[in-house]
Amino acid sequence: MRVALWFLGLFGLAAALALFASTNTGTVTIFWPPHRVDLSLNMVVVLLCVLFVLLHLSLKTIGALFALPGQARSWRLQHQERVMYASLLEALSHLVAGRFLRARKSAQMVLAREASLTESGEVWPGAERLRVLANLLAAESSQSLQDRPAREYYFQQALDQAGAGHSGDIRDGLLLRAVRWSLEDQDAAAALERLNELPSGVARRTVALRLRLKVARMAGKIDLALDTARLLAKHRAFSQDSANGLLRSLSQEWLQTASDADQLQGIWSRLEPAEHTLPDVACSAAGRLLRLGGDAGVAFAWLLPVWQHMVDAAHGLSTDQKILLVRVMENGFSMTDASIDTEWLSRIEQAHLNDPGDALLQYLAGVACLHLQLWGKSQQLLQRALPRLPDVGLQSRAWQMLAELAQRQGNEAEAAAAWRNATTVRMRRPV
Template sequence: MRAALWLLALFGIASAVALFAGNNQGTITVFWPPWRVDLSLNLVLLLLFAAFVLLHLALRGFSALFSLPRQARQWRLQQKERALHASLLDAASQLLAGRFSRARKAAQAALAQERRLAALDARLPQALQVRVMAHLLAAESAQALQDRPARDAHLQQALNESADRGALGTPETREGVQLRAARWALDDRDAPAALGRLEELPQGAQRRTLALRLRLKAARLDRRTLEALETARLLAKHRAFSDSAAESIVRGLATELLSGAHDPAQLVRAWAELEPWERDLPEVAIHAAQRMVALRGDLALARAWLLPVWERSIQHPDALGESLRVKLVRALEAGLDSVDADWLSRIEAAQRNNPRDPNLQYLAGMTCMKRQLWGKAQQLLTQAGLGLKDTNLHRRAWQALAQLAEGRDDPDQAQAAWKRAAQTENP
């Protein structure tokens, strides 16, 4: 369609020129004494047009001729700029390929080329970021080569280059350098230095997933369990881990926090630092109760911590694994001397509702033994001793039966029970 329109336009122009030129009888006379020259008006117009075209072409030619030096300079600068970017890309590629010496040489070559461009007064718009990235690549290569002095030197230069917050893109570049510095400090097992680098970040950058991951590792390395736990909670909220992984990490940190308590008051404070859903974790509650027993604290409070886990294990027997059920029984057994009537009724009701569970038989038997119900204790412990899989509980059940037999002055039964306890293999 466009070609057809152009063709029609050309036909129109040709027709107009033919009409004008064919009927134009005008002449132009040029007096140049002693000559007189008569020229057709059409010829004069054609000569003027040709002169204009020639003048325009001449001016364009002179302009191109005089711009050759400037174009040559721009071409040379462009080649240098391309070489700079090629060196920078080569450094990144060599670093990814694990050729750290070549990566460092390429990064240093990029820095040298940028300095040459700056000396020619031809600074790039991204010169600042180019220098920072080149120093960062060189520092990363030096870190891989265990050349810490060179790494620190390039790192400081990168930080100095990115210190100007008014430059375009500088904040993100500087934050990236600080995050890499924190990572290198972690590689050196220097947790305080890593945490210090992370503290230098802006508040928004400190809450990014990468920064939180680094903070979690540094806090765990520096044994700042509470800070690590808070960081793990933020990471779980940001969906940085799967649900199972987040629960496992939080569970481990909560257990570590409770283990760091050295007296009952510290243990209570550590328990108060936990979130409600963390206290409901069976491993955490059982460990807290065990720590309270080990620290000779308030056993009633320990049983209160265990109550949600106990109710869950009774309502859903398969909710807890065998090892957790054993730990729960051991934690409750440690406080049987001061157990109240409510817990006695809970233990008896649980054993009646599930009479074939050896763990409940053992716990109920030890409870009856503490209450001097010798006959029922012997019956329950004998049944438990035949069904328990945990070696410690199995040994303790037969030891209790031996003590009951000695209390009845039955040396044969006592000897047999002691023999069964001694034959239990150590775990």
Template structure:
């Protein structure tokens, strides 16, 4: 459609030109001294002037092209060198990703030599175009090349070359006067932190992380590095705070974050060397964290080992026991059995409230072996021998997957048999306890 419109426009212009030129009878007279005169039509004069203008324009364009030809050739050579530079850099990245670290360093060296040659050619004073306008990202490119070579050196366990290229990469990134230069420098520093973690130098990693700007230090990648360094250093407090921050930022799945934080809390509780420190650690925990089974168990066991009372240990286990008594399906049988085993040592001085809790849980789940075991041990501590034997006998049939509790149940039955002077039953019970694996 557009071509048809242009064709119509050309026909209209040709028609108008034919009408104007065909009816134009004007004559142009040129007087030539002294007595000569030249008569030409006005149309011819216009055509001659137009032809002279086009000829002059063509001559000027030709001269300009001849003058510009050396500069164009120079620009072409610069373009070819720039393409070669990019090719070497891409080769270095490809070799690094493929695990060919020696070849990656060689390609990086070629890229650096090409960049130096390119900058030397751009510095020619005969060139009117400033070098900064031709390759404005030269410093950033040099920083990335040194970074790839440093990464390759790290993979080859060449610490000297790695540190050298790392320093040159930082210097090149600092020379880049743009926002992307700042990002490049911070990214290189973060990668250097990972190198320190890989080399089992957590103190160096934390020092480099502390040197980062505040905003960069709060990034998920920086927090992950801080967590790894803190765990390598054995700084459980720092690792726990960092893990909580990562969990809030949703750096892990909810379950993975809970497991990680739970393990760190358990490590922190186990590191308490006295009762006061253990209680301070416990009070700093959230209510939700105290209700986690592994945390409550670790805290109660550490409390007893540090001289705490069984009543206080039961208080720490109460939130988890309520979940056990409610039959919460998120708790595994191993966790329920561990809670029962943790409550067993203090059954001799258990108060009425706890006894009611145990009886209520048994009445709600009378067929559960762990409840039968706990009721049996409670009755045994209160010298209710008949009920204890009944509950423990029932429990031995259901504790097939819990060897520790099953072994303890047979031992308790053996002691009960000895208490009533039944040597045959006691011997049989001791034999069953010894056979539990």
């Protein structure tokens, strides 16, 4: 279709020229004394057109000749750029493949070529980013080669280039890489220093929070690690089970750092309400408080939410968590007064009525009765619970209490048999 239109236009132009030229009788006279030249108007028009075309072609030819040096310079610059980018990709390939010395040499080649271009006065886009990336690859390779002076040199060069070029994202990436290097070197102080240099927005990113968590744990800053883990859990950086496990382990680790009861209660107050209800955390805190000689009433108050979870069929505890709770409560009963024992005995009996087959509840009720000096009831409950206790430690402890009760009653033979059973059960405990 386009060719047909071109032909139609060409035919129309030819027809118009034929009509105009065939009837045009005008002439153009040029006086050049003593000569006179007469030319037809058609010839003059054709000559002017030819002259214009020749002049236009001449100007284009002259312009192309003058542009040759610039084009040659541009071609050389493009060639150098292609070579540098190829060397950069080669350095990255060597780094990924574990050829760190070759990777550093390729990065150094990029830096040398770029410096040569800069000294010659060439200015091209992307030079700053290329310098930063080449220095970063050289620093990364030096880190893998355990060449720390070279790593610091190239890292500082990259950091200076990123700062001079106002490349915020590149600078943030460099600082994050420096944190990873410090982690590999087990230098928590340097890693924290680099993390503190990050802008507030970058410090809240998931990758920065993960690094902060590792650094805080390495530095022994459990409170900082716990705060960071909470933010990661809020950002859904972990699955729900993994987040709960991490928060639980950090909370327990922080509680174990307390050296007295007041410090422990201060740490407990800084935990979030959701962490107070974690069975392992509450049991660990209560057990630690009892070992430090703290108020047993406070310890049992911490255990109350866990107890409610245990007696609630919809949110029951695992067997290991129940055993842990029973052990902590057993230790606490020896340090409480009669009012607390009576209050908890009523709770235990009510839970036992709701679940008569639970041996742990029977055992716990027997312990509470023992401390309330209800000898007969305690002996009865312990004897019922003993065959079904899921933990050999509790079985051994039950035999020991039965031996003490038998001694109170003056039955030395039964007491001796109970002591032997306690020893036998404890010897069966897995190593």
